[in-house]
Amino acid sequence: MTNPSPPRKAAEPPWRTEGTPDEPPKPPPGGGRRMRGGWWSLVIAALAVYLLANLVLSFFNEGGEPTISYTEFSKQVDEGNVSRIYAKGDAIQGQLKKARDRPGGDGTYTKFRTERPTFADDRLWEELTRHRVTVTAEPVVQHRSFLSNLLISLAPMLLLVVLWIFIARRMSRAMGGGAGGMLGRKAPPRPVELEPGKPRTTFADVAGIDEVEGELNDVVDFLKNPDAYRRMGAKMPRGVLLTGPPGTGKTLLARAVAGEAGVPFFSASASEFIEMIVGVGASRVRELFAEARKVAPSIIFIDEIDTIGRARGGGSGMGGHDEREQTLNQILTEMDGFSGSEGVVVIAATNRADILDPALTRPGRFDRVVTVSPPDRDGREAILAIHTREIPLAPDVDLAQVARTTPGMTGAELANLANEAALLAVKRNQDRVTQGDLSEALEKVQLGAERPLVMPLEERRRTAYHESGHALLGMLQPGADPVRKITIVPRGRALGVTLSTPDADKYAYTEEYLRGRIIGALGGMAAEHVVYDVITTGSESDLEQVTGIARGMVGRWGMSARVGRLSALPGDAQQAYGLAAAPATLDAIDGEMRRVVDECYAEAVRKLREHRARLDALAEALLADETLDEADAYRIAGVPRLAKEDPGE
Numbered sequence: 045m046t047n048p049s050p051p052r053k054a055a056e057p058p059w060r061t062e063g064t065p066d067e068p069p070k071p072p073p074g075g076g077r078r079m080r081g082g083w084w085s086l087v088i089a090a091l092a093v094y095l096l097a098n099l100v101l102s103f104f105n106e107g108g109e110p111t112i113s114y115t116e117f118s119k120q121v122d123e124g125n126v127s128r129i130y131a132k133g134d135a136i137q138g139q140l141k142k143a144r145d146r147p148g149g150d151g152t153y154t155k156f157r158t159e160r161p162t163f164a165d166d167r168l169w170e171e172l173t174r175h176r177v178t179v180t181a182e183p184v185v186q187h188r189s190f191l192s193n194l195l196i197s198l199a200p201m202l203l204l205v206v207l208w209i210f211i212a213r214r215m216s217r218a219m220g221g222g223a224g225g226m227l228g229r230k231a232p233p234r235p236v237e238l239e240p241g242k243p244r245t246t247f248a249d250v251a252g253i254d255e256v257e258g259e260l261n262d263v264v265d266f267l268k269n270p271d272a273y274r275r276m277g278a279k280m281p282r283g284v285l286l287t288g289p290p291g292t293g294k295t296l297l298a299r300a301v302a303g304e305a306g307v308p309f310f311s312a313s314a315s316e317f318i319e320m321i322v323g324v325g326a327s328r329v330r331e332l333f334a335e336a337r338k339v340a341p342s343i344i345f346i347d348e349i350d351t352i353g354r355a356r357g358g359g360s361g362m363g364g365h366d367e368r369e370q371t372l373n374q375i376l377t378e379m380d381g382f383s384g385s386e387g388v389v390v391i392a393a394t395n396r397a398d399i400l401d402p403a404l405t406r407p408g409r410f411d412r413v414v415t416v417s418p419p420d421r422d423g424r425e426a427i428l429a430i431h432t433r434e435i436p437l438a439p440d441v442d443l444a445q446v447a448r449t450t451p452g453m454t455g456a457e458l459a460n461l462a463n464e465a466a467l468l469a470v471k472r473n474q475d476r477v478t479q480g481d482l483s484e485a486l487e488k489v490q491l492g493a494e495r496p497l498v499m500p501l502e503e504r505r506r507t508a509y510h511e512s513g514h515a516l517l518g519m520l521q522p523g524a525d526p527v528r529k530i531t532i533v534p535r536g537r538a539l540g541v542t543l544s545t546p547d548a549d550k551y552a553y554t555e556e557y558l559r560g561r562i563i564g565a566l567g568g569m570a571a572e573h574v575v576y577d578v579i580t581t582g583s584e585s586d587l588e589q590v591t592g593i594a595r596g597m598v599g600r601w602g603m604s605a606r607v608g609r610l611s612a613l614p615g616d617a618q619q620a621y622g623l624a625a626a627p628a629t630l631d632a633i634d635g636e637m638r639r640v641v642d643e644c645y646a647e648a649v650r651k652l653r654e655h656r657a658r659l660d661a662l663a664e665a666l667l668a669d670e671t672l673d674e675a676d677a678y679r680i681a682g683v684p685r686l687a688k689e690d691p692g693e
Contacts, residue, residue, distance in 0.1 A: 109155040128178035244303030252423025267305035281412040287397035288416030291456030294393035308342040314351040326374035341387030349392040492535040512662035513571025514542040519683040521560040531671040570648035
């Protein structure tokens with residue numbers, strides 16, 4: 045009869061067997077012999093410690109009091125220098141009143157021992173009585189008993205035994221799970237959201253990413269109805285990789301999948317697997333997957349997997365022995381070991397999918413890649429509704445209006461916006477959050493907090509012209525983003541801010557729109573040039589924005605006839621040119637960037653000179669009011685709104 049397979053809760057060996065259910069588990073190589081050798085070493089060491097302790101104790105006992113001659117003893121009695129004695133047979137112990145030199149001249153002594161000769165007839169008792177020497181009934185020199193000596197000599201041995209057992213247990217745990225036992229391994233991973241009655245995160249708590257939710261519904265259905273998939277011979281993807289910008293809700297989505305399916309959810313950050321000693325990360329990966337199999341069906345979520353999942357072979361570590369690569373190899377091995385019937389689904393999240401090792405994203409590992417993008421306008425409104433469920437809102441609050449003015453914001457940023465509005469309401473002793481609180485919170489999030497900075501009048505005037513230049517060119521440029529707010533109140537690092545956001549979400553940009561962005565960004569510098577004929581340091585951030593847009597137009601998006609329709613620069617705008625293209629191509633890109641920016645700057649200066657009266661009107665209004673909203677800015681500049689929002693969008 046075939047023996048049943050061991051229960052899942054039994055300790056799993058670090059290897060896998062196939063087709064051998066009758067074979068008993070193999071003991072660790074040399075395990076028993078090593079243990080017997082260890083005990084023999086312990087006994088020998090304990091015996092050596094015991095003998096050494098006895099030698100030391102006997103040395104101290106022998107050197108406690110000297111043995112003097114009986115003649116010396118009689119002399120001390122005659123001199124009246126003996127205070128008390130104790131006699132047992134012919135052996136005498138005593139103590140002197142004043143210390144005397146030891147026999148041989150090695151120090152002094154007060155306590156002594158001597159032997160009374162059997163032939164002595166010196167009337168010792170009369171001499172002792174005459175010199176008032178006390179004869180005691182207890183020994184003058186108290187020696188430890190045999191039991192005390194035994195306990196003292198055994199103390200080092202007992203300490204050694206305790207230390208030996210402690211080290212042996214630590215080594216045993218280390219051999220069972222890598223080298224982590226010697227470094228204080230963390231507790232085994234435990235599933236979260238398993239408490240009965242505790243509310244689980246579901247898709248009702250996720251909004252704004254309906255298309256992603258649809259892709260993950262397949263995983264939920266598989267975990268709920270695995271038999272239907274098995275009957276059709278279908279296999280669920282072993283891993284799902286969630287990729288997208290930070291704050292888009294990747295972790296929340298993973299929890300929602302587990303909550304919808306009603307299965308245990310194991311969550312860990314990839315950085316928690318990494319330790320100084322090679323092998324610890326692989327050990328923790330084994331433990332995590334073993335725990336998940338015990339309660340399958342379940343979900344394992346690994347956040348920031350790019351920490352350990354970077355492409356290998358880059359020379360950053362120590363080859364195959366690097367701890368990061370060992371951990372990655374163990375994850376790949378564990379995912380290869382899934383049979384589909386175990387019901388364990390691995391979900392990972394990263395915002396750098398481009399640097400992941402190809403072995404992670406091949407079919408059979410993370411074979412389904414789901415991109416989680418920032419929400420659109422309807423999604424932002426739904427997210428705001430979720431994050432304001434527990435916040436009392438005033439009747440004038442229009443979440444749709446807030447959603448329209450927050451393009452590109454992620455779920456985390458919208459949650460922060462709602463929280464900032466609630467904090468403002470508390471500071472103002474209000475019972476409800478108003479539309480004004482939300483607007484001010486949005487300004488704080490997008491523009492930065494106000495700074496109590498007192499500027500000279502001339503510098504305030506120059507800042508007003510700088511921001512008016514940005515705003516006026518944004519109003520005049522066809523297709524540009526509408527100007528929402530202008531302020532010369534210092535916020536964050538800026539002395540003034542002009543906020544422009546589109547009426548609707550944009551996903552592709554034309555060359556005309558990008559040139560308009562450059563012209564608007566150069567408006568501040570152009571205004572200072574037109575009015576004061578100077579250039580100040582206040583345009584630093586504007587020039588950084590202009591450089592990034594121009595570099596993308598020429599080197600990445602094919603908007604230059606000279607460079608051609610090719611992508612010659614890295615995708616990361618902050619990355620150096622390096623060897624991304626030939627030197628001649630890089631020179632051409634540099635020249636085209638300068639041409640585009642120079643043309644846009646000339647256009648900005650020309651328009652501001654043509655509309656100098658409008659520029660002066662905006663600057664004077666800013667000096668008077670410090671902040672202008674959208675309606676006032678367009679009215680003062682005398683520019684009609686070029687793009688009206690379509691309410692049916």
